[in-house]
């Protein structure tokens with residue numbers, strides 16, 4: 001058995017939701033007319049730990065729902081995942097900053113460059129490293 005994130009709603013459940021919402025889209029507050037496509041929307045997205053219950057289920061035009069999901073929900077979910085990954089230390093920089101905390105060298109306030117681990121003075125232009133000059 002697979003765990004389903006959202007429960008299947010019966011026709012009766014969908015119809016009672018629509019009546020409870022007074023046939024209004026919770027995103028644009030417009031009426032949902034007969035024959036118009038509409039979705040069961042989750043006010044707090046399931047991926048942001050919103051509950052799959054009646055308190056979080058709202059009716060929305062299919063167009064409004066898809067636009068809102070793409071423009072608002074997906075970026076928020078992606079951001080939450082990035083923050084969570086960073087919090088747990090799973091996130092690594094693709095291009096670590098020179099002299100940043102992941103670099104083996106660091107530059108002191110007085111301008112000298114030292115090895116981060118040992119604190120020993122490093123030569124100003126080590127052969128393996130590229131140097132960048134401005135001007």
Ligand SMILES: [Zn+2]
Pocket residue numbers: 025026027028029030060061064065
């Ligand atoms: Zn709408």
